[in-house]
Amino acid sequence: ETAVFQTPNYHVTQVGNEVSFNCKQTLGHDTMYWYKQDSKKLLKIMFSYNNKQLIVNETVPRRFSPQSSDKAHLNLRIKSVEPEDSAVYLCASSFTGASSYEQYFGPGTRLTVL
């Protein structure tokens, strides 16, 4: 099956803890993204990677750090979570170039910080 996979689906944690989210795509794409989606469904891009290289690093708190081992994997670590980090984190992938810029999204990881 070719798609974008995210783990875990849900995560509940307490303020100050560290969390990690995983994303893997089997579509052969060269670019991967992390988005934060708030309770109003607003999408905010956090990071973009192209062929394992960080291309876009939006203004996010330094406690967020992406990690890419290869172009099929992009993880997100949050050190010392805060209540405002509660959201759905969406991973996506795409080709860049060759008229194929549409993105394919994973199902998301819902983070709740107590």
Place this chain on the structure above:
Amino acid sequence: GEQVEQRPPHLSVREGDSAVIICTYTDPNSYYFFWYKQEPGAGLQLLMKVFSSTEINEGQGFTVLLNKKDKQLSLNLTAAHPGDSAVYFCAPHSGGNYKPTFGKGTSLVVHP
């Protein structure tokens, strides 16, 4: 950078009615235009796309129209059914851009 305005934020229609969602964008270099659908508890799924060169696309009961002069993109649903209930996002793209821009979304509810 690209600015995208999407309206309306909420839309409620009855089964069989039509529905229209409109996006206005600012970047004149936008060439690829996407509409995504997000069902509850799921990620976004590509619904339709249109290119600047074609300006129209149809499928799955939807029509996408591009008005380049007014920098406006619309998603038209001719006969809604409850399965169309979801949040819809527009996303214009200029190509070679690693920072995609999305509209704020339209929550469509179709009542039986």
